[in-house]
Amino acid sequence: MVYSVSVVVTLPRVIVERLRREAVRHGLTLEEYMVELLTRNLDPAERAREYIVAARELLEQARKEVKRGDARQAAExxxxxxxxxxxxxxxxxxxxxxxxxxxxxxxxxILEDELGDWVSDAWHAGQTMHVCFYEGWCSVRDVEKALKRVEKLVAEVEKRILGVK
Known part of the structure; x- marks a missing residue:
């Protein structure tokens, strides 16, 4: 079972700006970068579990951003x-x-080979959202469509990793 808890942490602006710069330098979202920092010393199985839980939480945050009408933040x-x-x-x-x-x-x-060609559609939907975040061209409707595809990808990976049915 996966539990999700949302916590607000207040950090000094200089630290947040540094984290954002580092995330961009590595081609990651801020959330991805933070997960990378926090999981770097975990064994691979535990890191996989942390990644998939974080992915689930990001999807939930994306749904909230869609409801607010913020396509750009949802896309990220x-x-x-x-x-x-x-x-x-x-x-x-x-x-x-x-x-x-x-x-x-x-x-x-590798995921395409093992899970099916549909993974390519989910991947490209996610990639489009990456571009959307930086360029701001997509609509909430575009994000909703991508969200459905990516939810399937996360669910299938989660089933494998956690043995979820």
Whole structure:
């Protein structure tokens, strides 16, 4: 069973700005970057579980942003969930820690081979959300469509990792 708790942490602005810069430098969302920092010393199976729980929470946050009409913030959360689902699978299956967009693209092909061609649609929907966050071109409707595809990806990876039925 996966539990989700939302907590607000107040940090000095200089720290938040540093975290954001570092996340961008690594091509990650702020949430992804924080998860990476917090999971780097975990064994691969535990890291996979943390990734998939974080992905679920990002999807929930994305749904809230959609309800508020904030397509851009929702899109960022959908992309983060996409990337974390692929990272979770890599950590669970092979003990790999994916650190770049190139590695994510490479590894999503393994998911396609093992889960089905539909993974490509989910991946591309997530990628589009990544672009949407930076460019701001998509609508709430676009995010809702991507969210459905990415939810399926997260659910399938979660089933494998956690044995959820």
């Amino acid at each position: 959360k959908v992309w983060g969930a996409t990337a974390l689902a692929v990272k979770a699978y890599a950590s669970w299956r092979d003990g790999r820690r994916l650190a770049s967009h190139g590695e994510l693209w490479e590894y999503k092909r």
